[in-house]
Amino acid sequence: MVLLEAAVHSSLRAFLREQGRFYWSHHLTMGRLVARALRLKRSSLIQTGTTLTRYCLSYLTPALLGNTPVLIVAPESEVNLLLEVEIPRLQAWLQTQRDILKSDRFPANFTGLLLTTPQQWLEDKLGNLGHFPQNIATIIDRAEDLETCLVDYLTVTITPEQWSALESAYPQHREFIDLIKAQLSQSILGHPINPYNCYLIDAKEKEYIIALLQRLHQDLTTDSAWQLLAAKIPEHNYLLWTSVDREREEFTLKISPLEVASFFKPIWQQQPFVLIGSFLDSEKSANLYRQNQGIGDILTLKFAADRESEYIHLYLPDRISAPNTPEFQPMLLKQVRELVSANHTSEQPIVILIEDVPLKAQIATQIAADYGSRVQVEKTEINSNTILVCGWQFWQTHQEKFLTPSLLIIATLPLPSPENPLVAGKIAYYKRQHLDWFRAYLLPTAVREIQQSVQSLRECQGCVAVLDNRVNARSYGRQILSALEPYAKVNYLDQQFFQDKD
Numbered sequence: 001m002v003l004l005e006a007a008v009h010s011s012l013r014a015f016l017r018e019q020g021r022f023y024w025s026h027h028l029t030m031g032r033l034v035a036r037a038l039r040l041k042r043s044s045l046i047q048t049g050t051t052l053t054r055y056c057l058s059y060l061t062p063a064l065l066g067n068t069p070v071l072i073v074a075p076e077s078e079v080n081l082l083l084e085v086e087i088p089r090l091q092a093w094l095q096t097q098r099d100i101l102k103s104d105r106f107p108a109n110f111t112g113l114l115l116t117t118p119q120q121w122l123e124d125k126l127g128n129l130g131h132f133p134q135n136i137a138t139i140i141d142r143a144e145d146l147e148t149c150l151v152d153y154l155t156v157t158i159t160p161e162q163w164s165a166l167e168s169a170y171p172q173h174r175e176f177i178d179l180i181k182a183q184l185s186q187s188i189l190g191h192p193i194n195p196y197n198c199y200l201i202d203a204k205e206k207e208y209i210i211a212l213l214q215r216l217h218q219d220l221t222t223d224s225a226w227q228l229l230a231a232k233i234p235e236h237n238y239l240l241w242t243s244v245d246r247e248r249e250e251f252t253l254k255i256s257p258l259e260v261a262s263f264f265k266p267i268w269q270q271q272p273f274v275l276i277g278s279f280l281d282s283e284k285s286a287n288l289y290r291q292n293q294g295i296g297d298i299l300t301l302k303f304a305a306d307r308e309s310e311y312i313h314l315y316l317p318d319r320i321s322a323p324n325t326p327e328f329q330p331m332l333l334k335q336v337r338e339l340v341s342a343n344h345t346s347e348q349p350i351v352i353l354i355e356d357v358p359l360k361a362q363i364a365t366q367i368a369a370d371y372g373s374r375v376q377v378e379k380t381e382i383n384s385n386t387i388l389v390c391g392w393q394f395w396q397t398h399q400e401k402f403l404t405p406s407l408l409i410i411a412t413l414p415l416p417s418p419e420n421p422l423v424a425g426k427i428a429y430y431k432r433q434h435l436d437w438f439r440a441y442l443l444p445t446a447v448r449e450i451q452q453s454v455q456s457l458r459e460c461q462g463c464v465a466v467l468d469n470r471v472n473a474r475s476y477g478r479q480i481l482s483a484l485e486p487y488a489k490v491n492y493l494d495q496q497f498f499q500d501k502d
Helices: 004-019 027-040 057-065 076-094 118-127 143-154 160-169 171-189 203-216 225-232 261-268 287-293 328-342 357-374 392-401 421-432 437-458 477-484 495-499
Strands: 044-047 070-073 100-102 113-116 137-140 156-158 198-200 238-245 250-257 273-277 299-302 312-315 350-353 375-377 387-390 407-410 463-466 487-490
Touching (some): 004 027, 004 057, 004 076, 027 057, 027 137, 027 273, 057 070, 057 076, 070 118, 076 100, 076 113, 118 143, 118 261, 143 250, 143 261, 143 273, 143 287, 160 171, 160 225, 171 203, 171 238, 171 250, 198 421, 203 225, 225 250, 238 421, 261 287, 328 350, 328 357, 328 407, 350 392, 357 375, 357 387, 407 437, 437 477, 463 477
Parallel strands (some): 044 273, 044 299, 070 113, 100 113, 137 273, 312 487, 350 387, 350 407, 375 387
Antiparallel strands (some): 198 238, 238 250
């Protein structure tokens, strides 16, 4: 009897050879590891260091060649890609007859390969619905997004419409509800305007909310958002905040968990799992990631980019003013103009990453004066000569849909800003836990953002320009540079630097 690992190795190697095109160099290693995890039902964590379209064959092959049911959890767009493109061509070549299904639950006696989304999977696990039986081997792709999915699912939201519904449901309390809503509205809309359009609920505003909930607590239904809000407010590991629509003079109340380990820990005990992500942790052992997700001691593997074929060209000038100084913006604009000009022969887009909202608008306006309609701000339709100015989250969401840029300009490091009320709330939580909030939260977030944002440029040895001098001046700069490896670095502009990408 041939072990699954051996069957995966030989089949995947033959498939890759027949394709006659460049493929990811770690396919066989990852394929054997996933096969072993599925066969022995032992959990593992894999950091691929590359994009889904390059590595998905490594886990699809053992999933298709095995003879036990397998669950794949991935974002909706990727589930559709796997179903419409990757699985059909691989299954046709392997000549397997496994049943393939996309669903929010396992049918009775199903023994094939089932695909679902993180939202559907988490709803089942957190709600104890039993739609996905225990002990089913589970492959979770894009594990870097799993925490966000869980936080979104557990966040309780009170919309303006729910205030109106509350008044209709409890007419005997209408006057008091109107009073509390008016007090909250006056206080929340009175906060200074910020670029994030959100605020932490302060002590006085919290008193208003608690007073309302105490008045209504005997009448609230157990499954209502208001009852969920009342249950979570006393807990210290939740963040109470509000998003604001100033044009409509409306606010939306939200309460979100600050830690997810306690929610994930029982889930990991229910089935063997393989967690897969491009970048989850700066360390191979993924200690920080596993701690944050409530994962115990499991097998971990981290693949590095190939130094010969997947390096980037890194432009890192020195003597640039710090981002928090008045001199930074004119120096940034000068550097951006010089970089765009030096890269003028490229037939690929240029991307400028700027998270600061006012600075993003100012730089885009000034660059548009030179390059006109080529400059686009956070547009999803771009062409080969577009100069795209966008924030980190926008680029993370859409980069795999775009043409690969020839030049990626990083204006400032993606360290979460304490000026963002939600970041400030999380920092306060870390401080209460007596944790190093910078090295446990801000820095790992920045490192992960940078790694994910440059991965598409590695396939064509694209150019990355880092214009934040903290990489040179601060001790943590070494960790940032380590995250960018492998690279060929210069600190001066050279036309040849942009042309020599062989």
